[in-house]
Amino acid sequence: MKKTLLLVVVMMLVAGAAMAQAIGGAVPLQEADAANVPPIPAAQVQGTSVVGDPATGKYDILINGWIEAYARVSTYDNWIDFGIMSPTSGSYAAPVSRWAFSEAGEATYALTGEDGGQTPLYEVNSSTLNFDLAGLQIQTNARLDLQMTMGGYLTRCTSTGADFVGSDTRRADGYFYQLRNQAKMVMHGKFLANAGPADPAQDAEGTPYVSPTSLTATDYNDWTNWGAGVNAINNEDGWFEPDESNDPWTGTAAGPVAMAAQLPLLNLVVERGQAQTGGTGEAAEIWWTQRILRRGLQDVAGNYRSDMMITLTYREADTQWQPTVK
Amino acid sequence: MAIFAARQSKGLPHTARRCARAAGWLSVAIVMLVTLTPGSAAVTSYTDASTYHNALAWYEVSTNFESYPAGTVIEEQYASLGAHFSAGPYGGASPQVRDLAGLDSSQPLDAHALGAIQGLGGDPRPYGMRVTFDGGVKSIGGYQLDVSVTLYVALYDGAGALLPGSPFVFGGGGESGTTARFFGCISDVRNIKTVDFYTLAAFPGDFFALDNLQFTGPRTEAAVSVWDNWISFGALNPIAGTTTTPATVIASGSPASDWPPTATIPGVGGYDVGYLEIAAPARLKLSVKMGGHLTHCAPDGTPFTGKDTRKPGTDPRYELKTQWKVALRGKFLTPGETVFESPTTGEETDFDQWTGWGGAEAGWLSPSAKDAWTGADIAGTTDLEMLVERDQFTGSETGGAAAICFIERILQRGQQDVAGNYRQVVDITLTYAE
Numbered sequence: 209m210k211k212t213l214l215l216v217v218v219m220m221l222v223a224g225a226a227m228a229q230a231i232g233g234a235v236p237l238q239e240a241d242a243a244n245v246p247p248i249p250a251a252q253v254q255g256t257s258v259v260g261d262p263a264t265g266k267y268d269i270l271i272n273g274w275i276e277a278y279a280r281v282s283t284y285d286n287w288i289d290f291g292i293m294s295p296t297s298g299s300y301a302a303p304v305s306r307w308a309f310s311e312a313g314e315a316t317y318a319l320t321g322e323d324g325g326q327t328p329l330y331e332v333n334s335s336t337l338n339f340d341l342a343g344l345q346i347q348t349n350a351r352l353d354l355q356m357t358m359g360g361y362l363t364r365c366t367s368t369g370a371d372f373v374g375s376d377t378r379r380a381d382g383y384f385y386q387l388r389n390q391a392k393m394v395m396h397g398k399f400l401a402n403a404g405p406a407d408p409a410q411d412a413e414g415t416p417y418v419s420p421t422s423l424t425a426t427d428y429n430d431w432t433n434w435g436a437g438v439n440a441i442n443n444e445d446g447w448f449e450p451d452e453s454n455d456p457w458t459g460t461a462a463g464p465v466a467m468a469a470q471l472p473l474l475n476l477v478v479e480r481g482q483a484q485t486g487g488t489g490e491a492a493e494i495w496w497t498q499r500i501l502r503r504g505l506q507d508v509a510g511n512y513r514s515d516m517m518i519t520l521t522y523r524e525a526d527t528q529w530q531p532t533v534k
Numbered sequence: 535m536a537i538f539a540a541r542q543s544k545g546l547p548h549t550a551r552r553c554a555r556a557a558g559w560l561s562v563a564i565v566m567l568v569t570l571t572p573g574s575a576a577v578t579s580y581t582d583a584s585t586y587h588n589a590l591a592w593y594e595v596s597t598n599f600e601s602y603p604a605g606t607v608i609e610e611q612y613a614s615l616g617a618h619f620s621a622g623p624y625g626g627a628s629p630q631v632r633d634l635a636g637l638d639s640s641q642p643l644d645a646h647a648l649g650a651i652q653g654l655g656g657d658p659r660p661y662g663m664r665v666t667f668d669g670g671v672k673s674i675g676g677y678q679l680d681v682s683v684t685l686y687v688a689l690y691d692g693a694g695a696l697l698p699g700s701p702f703v704f705g706g707g708g709e710s711g712t713t714a715r716f717f718g719c720i721s722d723v724r725n726i727k728t729v730d731f732y733t734l735a736a737f738p739g740d741f742f743a744l745d746n747l748q749f750t751g752p753r754t755e756a757a758v759s760v761w762d763n764w765i766s767f768g769a770l771n772p773i774a775g776t777t778t779t780p781a782t783v784i785a786s787g788s789p790a791s792d793w794p795p796t797a798t799i800p801g802v803g804g805y806d807v808g809y810l811e812i813a814a815p816a817r818l819k820l821s822v823k824m825g826g827h828l829t830h831c832a833p834d835g836t837p838f839t840g841k842d843t844r845k846p847g848t849d850p851r852y853e854l855k856t857q858w859k860v861a862l863r864g865k866f867l868t869p870g871e872t873v874f875e876s877p878t879t880g881e882e883t884d885f886d887q888w889t890g891w892g893g894a895e896a897g898w899l900s901p902s903a904k905d906a907w908t909g910a911d912i913a914g915t916t917d918l919e920m921l922v923e924r925d926q927f928t929g930s931e932t933g934g935a936a937a938i939c940f941i942e943r944i945l946q947r948g949q950q951d952v953a954g955n956y957r958q959v960v961d962i963t964l965t966y967a968e
Binding site: 231238 | 755756757758761762763764765766767768769770772773776777778785795808810812813818819828831832833834835838839840841842843844845852854856907908940942944947948949950951952953954955956957958959960961962963964965966967968
């Protein structure tokens with residue numbers, strides 16, 4: 209019985225070999241075969257076993273490469289300087305917007321004795337050169353988490369920039385002396401709403417972030433505007449509160465000036481594949497400016513500062529794939 | 535056989551019947567095996583070349599003896615093909631390459647043929663010539679130039695037994711004509727070990743001549759003997775190039791660049807290539823699907839399903855702008871059986887010749903008909919369909935095995951090429967075309 213089975217198996221193998229050479233049959237990987245005359249050298253094999261199946265005539269070729277997650281940031285300007293402000297500008301009942309104008313803008317916006325900040329290097333989406341801006345340009349091939357505390361209201365400091373520890377006893381909350389500043393921003397490129405480490409997931413498209421100033425969604429190569437209406441800084445459009453605490457004048461939730469949208473923290477994802485100028489994904493950029501609603505001499509003398517803390521971290525960084533070497 | 539087995543088991547106990555059925559199986563198996571033994575194979579003779587080739591439907595090695603000057607004694611010159619020439623079974627002399635001017639030829643096919651002595655003076659025995667094959671061949675054919683004499687072709691198997699129908703007789707005595715006469719024999723299996731050619735000489739000492747002798751060669755199977763199926767770009771510089779001024783990166787370095795087989799390919803230098811060397815005794819169908827651009831994948835090589843929303847379409851993928859070149863060694867045909875031209879250089883492929891790589895910026899082809907960055911339509915060479923011409927393998931007269939070699943480059947655009955792993959798979963399928 210065993211002999212019988214052996215013979216049948218042999219027959220099947222013979223039949224299989226014959227089929228392989230029929231039209232459409234697979235060409236197998238060379239094997240050293242003593243029955244071949246003249247002798248045929250054994251196959252020389254190098255590559256990977258990840259693809260292909262020589263037994264079925266498949267000799268696929270794998271091409272692979274890896275790009276490390278890499279981002280770089282240019283801080284074009286990290287200082288919004290109101291310089292010297294007129295002590296008498298505005299009143300509690302009728303506040304006056306003190307723009308963060310630049311040296312170039314002094315001729316247009318400065319009151320007597322007022323001094324502006326540095327003139328920006330260039331105009332940013334119709335900003336003109338008249339306003340002091342702060343901005344980042346981000347070039348990244350991977351998604352980044354961008355978190356920025358907007359710095360809150362400008363708070364009194366000493367002439368060395370250190371904290372001024374005195375409290376504003378006019379405030380119901382007894383907090384520090386603060387100015388009523390507001391911020392607006394423009395964004396270039398695509399940013400995503402950040403709903404947590406896994407949202408959006410790495411392979412998910414995510415939700416485009418909507419500018420709190422223009423109320424438009426960010427997208428590749430597009431600028432959001434300095435306002436939902438007119439694309440300009442010196443208007444009443446698009447300002448938001450850089451703080452979510454009490455009104456800095458009253459120390460309560462409300463004050464004489466209506467509270468704009470409160471945005472103490474930006475929590476975004478910078479979309480991958482944005483760099484340099486030109487192409488389908490130019491470098492991502494965010495620019496800010498601020499204004500102060502002045503109430504004249506009720507804003508107490510002294511120095512004020514606000515620090516916007518910006519953190520950029522990699523959200524994704526795939527390790528290098530190492531295909532199996534044959 | 536089934537009737538025989540049933541009769542044998544009649545009246546036997548159950549266990550015994552099972553044994554008898556087994557005996558029946560054994561008998562069937564033995565008989566089936568016997569049908570494949572060389573001695574029982576049928577041999578068919580042909581006098582028409584076209585009919586012969588259609589019936590054979592298989593590759594053959596062919597020699598016209600033009601490689602050797604007249605007077606060359608042919609014995610082991612074709613040993614690499616597994617064929618050994620000698621004097622016929624009655625002695626005499628080994629055949630010689632003959633200048634056709636010295637032959638009593640009806641119509642020469644070319645300048646030279648292989649002549650064998652018909653007989654010695656006064657000796658009527660058919661000397662002729664013998665061809666012994668290292669392995670069994672399936673067919674033997676050719677042209678007899680001197681048609682005035684009858685050609686006898688005796689076929690023997692490995693045991694020295696005449697195959698059924700041998701000797702086969704071609705032509706008749708006294709025939710005349712101006713056309714060389716085809717002769718051919720095809721066996722059901724590869725069992726032709728020895729062939730004797732002879733005539734019954736009317737004029738002993740004269741030669742008869744054979745030309746364009748053809749037989750199934752020593753190779754029976756096509757195979758891939760050398761290959762490298764991995765082009766690795768390794769770690770790419772993430773900030774190389776821009777959209778307006780891309781950086782060109784050709785795959786180089788490990789793992790393949792120092793590998794001797796690929797390093798010897800003309801012009802490859804230190805580049806990493808994908809390389810197949812193909813032994814093709816028969817025509818093979820070679821199908822190449824380039825697989826598009828290098829596409830974003832996960833760290834384990836599986837597809838990355840995220841979409842590149844910079845591009846239009848419902849399923850845009852993150853891709854690197856990839857280009858490829860190809861060099862071909864040997865002769866390839868289009869599916870329509872015209873000579874295949876390299877898509878890189880436009881050169882016609884030919885036996886024992888490499889096509890070139892073109893200039894530094896010339897000859898690069900897109901593996902996709904879509905731009906990797908924008909998704910726009912572009913000219914792409916996405917696949918190749920061709921035939922590997924037959925009779926290309928180590929030891930063949932055409933100069934050796936066929937080969938196909940790929941190289942790739944990436945046009946990088948800095949960080950607009952997103953981070954991660956990328957892969958492209960070139961699907962290559964080799965099947966028999968005949």
